[in-house]
Amino acid sequence: MKININSKLMTQDSKPGLPSSPSGSPLDSRQSVKIKTDRLSLHYGSFQALKDISFDIPKCAITAIIGPSGCGKSTLLRVFNRMNDLIPGVRVEGKVTLDDLSIYEKTVDVVSLRKRVGMVFQKPNPFPMSIFDNIAIGPKSYGIKDKQELNNIVRWSLTQVALWNDLKDNLKKSSLDLSPEQQQRLCIARTLAGEPEVILFDESCSALDPEATMKIEELMVDLAKKYTIIIVTHNMEQALRVSDMAAFMMIEEDKAGRLVEYEKTNIMFSNPKDKRTEDYITGRFG
Amino acid sequence: MKTNSRAGEKIAKLLIWSTALFVLVVLVAISAYILIKGLPRINWHFLTEIPRNMGRSGGVASTIVGTLLVTAVAIIIAMPFGIGTAFYLAEYTKESMITRIIRFSAESLAGIPSIVYGLFGFIFFVIYLNLGWSILSGGLTLAIMILPTIIRTSEEAILSVPKVYREVSFSLGGTKWQTIIKAVFPSAIRGITNGIILSVGRSVAETAAVIYTAGSALRMPVSLFSPTRTMAVHFYILAREGISLENAYGTAALLIILIFLINVVANMLVNRFIAKGR
Ligand SMILES: Nc1ncnc2c1ncn2[C@@H]1O[C@H](COP(=O)(O)OP(=O)(O)OP(=O)(O)O)[C@@H](O)[C@H]1O
Ligand SMILES: [Mg+2]
Numbered sequence: 001m002k003i004n005i006n007s008k009l010m011t012q013d014s015k016p017g018l019p020s021s022p023s024g025s026p027l028d029s030r031q032s033v034k035i036k037t038d039r040l041s042l043h044y045g046s047f048q049a050l051k052d053i054s055f056d057i058p059k060c061a062i063t064a065i066i067g068p069s070g071c072g073k074s075t076l077l078r079v080f081n082r083m084n085d086l087i088p089g090v091r092v093e094g095k096v097t098l099d100d101l102s103i104y105e106k107t108v109d110v111v112s113l114r115k116r117v118g119m120v121f122q123k124p125n126p127f128p129m130s131i132f133d134n135i136a137i138g139p140k141s142y143g144i145k146d147k148q149e150l151n152n153i154v155r156w157s158l159t160q161v162a163l164w165n166d167l168k169d170n171l172k173k174s175s176l177d178l179s180p181e182q183q184q185r186l187c188i189a190r191t192l193a194g195e196p197e198v199i200l201f202d203e204s205c206s207a208l209d210p211e212a213t214m215k216i217e218e219l220m221v222d223l224a225k226k227y228t229i230i231i232v233t234h235n236m237e238q239a240l241r242v243s244d245m246a247a248f249m250m251i252e253e254d255k256a257g258r259l260v261e262y263e264k265t266n267i268m269f270s271n272p273k274d275k276r277t278e279d280y281i282t283g284r285f286g
Numbered sequence: 287m288k289t290n291s292r293a294g295e296k297i298a299k300l301l302i303w304s305t306a307l308f309v310l311v312v313l314v315a316i317s318a319y320i321l322i323k324g325l326p327r328i329n330w331h332f333l334t335e336i337p338r339n340m341g342r343s344g345g346v347a348s349t350i351v352g353t354l355l356v357t358a359v360a361i362i363i364a365m366p367f368g369i370g371t372a373f374y375l376a377e378y379t380k381e382s383m384i385t386r387i388i389r390f391s392a393e394s395l396a397g398i399p400s401i402v403y404g405l406f407g408f409i410f411f412v413i414y415l416n417l418g419w420s421i422l423s424g425g426l427t428l429a430i431m432i433l434p435t436i437i438r439t440s441e442e443a444i445l446s447v448p449k450v451y452r453e454v455s456f457s458l459g460g461t462k463w464q465t466i467i468k469a470v471f472p473s474a475i476r477g478i479t480n481g482i483i484l485s486v487g488r489s490v491a492e493t494a495a496v497i498y499t500a501g502s503a504l505r506m507p508v509s510l511f512s513p514t515r516t517m518a519v520h521f522y523i524l525a526r527e528g529i530s531l532e533n534a535y536g537t538a539a540l541l542i543i544l545i546f547l548i549n550v551v552a553n554m555l556v557n558r559f560i561a562k563g564r
Contacts, residue, residue: 083457111459119457125450128473137468138458187454194458 025056026245026263034059034198034228035080040094041256042075042084049075051256053094055247062220062229064243064265066236068280071249072257073232077200080230081117082110098198115142117198118191123207124183126175126190131158131167134175134186138194157189161219181212188219199223201231205238217242236281240269248277317542324539327532333540337504341520342530346537348506352421352514353544355507356500357489359425360432361482367429368436369478375437376444377466396434400495403431407499419513424500431495432485439484443477444470476556483552487545493518517541 027033035057042050049072057063065073075084082103084090096103103113115138126134135154144150154171158164163185167173175186184204191199201220205213213235220229220242233239239246246265249257261268261277272278331345338344371388379385407427417423447470455469493516501513502523515523517537524534 081457083453086453086456111461114457115459119454121450121454121457123450125448125454127451127454127469137455138460141458141460141464141468190454190458 026267027056027058031058031061033057034099035230036095036097037079038095038097040076040079040092040096042072042079042093043091044087045089048254048256050079051254051258053257053259055259055262057228057230058245059228060224060226061244062224062231062242063245063247064239065230065232065247065249066234066239066280067249067257067260068251069234071251073249074202075257076249077119077202077230077232080198080200081114081119083114083119085110115194116196117200118194118196119200119202120184120188120191120204122203124180124187126178126183126186128174128176130172131175131178131186132171135190135193138190142194153193157193158186160192160223161185161189163189179212180208181215184208184212184216185219188216188223192223196227198228198230201229203232203234206234213238236269236283240265248272248274248280250276250280320535320538320542324535324537327536328540332536336506337520337533340529341504341524341533346517346520346533346540348504349515349517349520349537350540350544352500352507353490353516353518355421355510356424356428356496356514356516357486359421359510360428360489361486363426363429364433364436364485365482368433368481369440371437372440372444372478373466376441377462377470392434392437395430396438400431400492403427404495404498406430407495412499418511419499419501419503420511421500421507421514422510424496424514424516425510427495427499428489428492431492432488435485435488436481439481440474440478443474443481446477447473479552479556483549486548486552490516490545490548491518491541492516493522497522517544 033056036055038054040050040053041048053076065076067073078084079092079096080098080103084092092104098113098116101108101113127137129137132154135157136150139150139153144153155164155168158167163182166182175183178186184207188199205216208216217238220231223229224244231239231243243265246261246263246268247259248261248268250260251257261272261274263273268277269281272281333345333350334347335345336348337346371392375385375388404427407423407430411417411423411426412419417426451469451473452465455465460468496516497519500516500519502515502519503513504515505512507514518541521534521537521541524530524537
């Protein structure tokens with residue numbers, strides 16, 4: 001894939017292209033850090049999938065994780081809500097902090113961590129139940145029983161993803177009758193219902209057509225005003241269109257994924273520092 | 287070469303199609319034969335009167351009630367145990383000695399002829415527990431008989447629930463129990479219900495396991511401790527002892543209709559209340 005840097009997508013991007021600060025972090029000093037990893041490594045049993053990853057993810061912005069297949073993007077994303085815990089034999093080393101909370105500390109309650117860090121998956125995957133129940137399932141499991149309160153949550157969540165007007169009269173309809181785009185919006189609303197601070201998107205547009213992709217991208221940009229968003233994508237144009245920061249990952253001979261380059265997206269795409277980053281984003285491999 | 291393989295394709299298709307057609311024809315032929323022979327016997331009296339004169343005359347009302355009660359007892363007992371075991375096997379254990387023993391027992395139990403269940407039920411429930419020939423003994427015996435089916439079909443249904451539903455539930459901050467109840471169960475319910483409908487059909491149609499445990503009394507049962515005669519047993523006795531072939535066909539036709547109705551109603555209930563969400 002060849003990226004046209006002069007496309008209108010690029011020019012509409014108004015993020016300031018300041019050079020990175022001398023401290024090593026590419027974030028502006030006025031940007032606050034939401035998630036910080038420090039020498040993060042992850043092993044699946046004896047296989048090391050992530051090695052020595054240290055970077056700062058800014059609050060209320062979109063950070064894109066890019067890189068060739070199998071380099072550990074999903075693995076890294078699932079570190080942030082500890083979904084990797086579900087896989088037997090996973091070991092995490094190093095430190096990951098969410099605000100001031102070191103999330104791999106023994107005392108951390110994983111359930112409340114996952115409330116703070118929501119996740120949207122690759123394929124639209126609403127539960128085979130009504131639209132209402134899909135959104136209420138999270139709040140119900142946190143113990144909210146009041147019908148009026150649940151109604152409010154459903155209304156608020158659907159409004160956030162611009163589905164309320166279309167669906168308000170059909171909340172009892174099966175979610176499976178919705179279009180793929182609507183289903184993915186519903187899945188985002190389901191995540192929002194838990195009032196997360198961070199939302200992780202793992203290739204969440206890859207199953208959608210280009211038009212639906214555009215609309216979901218607009219929604220992500222909109223949500224980034226209030227939420228910290230981290231996306232994984234194979235679509236370089238998408239990374240360029242929506243993200244403020246870009247993290248390029250790659251494996252080396254030992255097959256462990258590393259963070260090769262982390263930069264403001266427009267800087268990385270116009271002036272990549274590492275040769276491998278340049279080769280990847282200009283479509284020469286991966 | 288190309289035409290050859292295409293001809294082969296056609297022949298294979300034809301063969302598969304004709305086997306399916308053959309099965310369909312046999313099924314339709316049997317049902318049609320019994321319905322043609324039996325339907326003329328079925329009328330209001332046949333449905334509402336209890337058998338008289340050993341079943342030579344009168345209706346089959348008490349056997350309908352007996353069938354429904356014995357089946358209900360079996361399902362009500364087997365369902366929670368079966369589904370519970372299936373969830374235990376599918377969600378709470380890794381493959382181990384214990385799970386292998388449970389699976390092996392379930393599979394062995396599924397292969398035992400029903401007469402053996404009948405004898406076991408007779409010795410254990412009727413004699414040892416002193417429940418006598420009763421709806422309870424018959425239902426308990428049938429419950430043991432259908433348990434393996436419910437365990438296996440439920441486990442398959444649970445395992446076929448896409449992994450991503452579990453992941454979504456956990457990612458929403460669900461606990462293991464909430465994930466099972468809210469995410470896995472609703473998605474598996476259709477498969478689980480299919481297994482239960484299958485088991486209802488087997489219970490309704492069973493003779494050997496109930497004749498020794500529920501008995502063959504023709505009176506209208508008054509409690510779970512009453513002996514009773516199910517429709518399948520009634521049909522069997524009428525036909526074997528040559529009491530009344532006409533009434534035997536009438537009973538058989540009714541049995542077919544009942545099983546058909548149970549299937550339709552169960553599917554409707556699932557569609558309406560569970561599969562779609564309220
Ligand atoms: N559950 C697991 N057990 C063992 N190894 C795993 C597991 N999940 C992923 N891996 C391995 O970890 C590495 C990184 O996988 P990951 O899914 O994070 O890559 P990815 O960058 O998301 O790839 P893709 O772009 O194809 O989605 C791969 O080598 C993969 O085989
Ligand atoms: Mg991935």
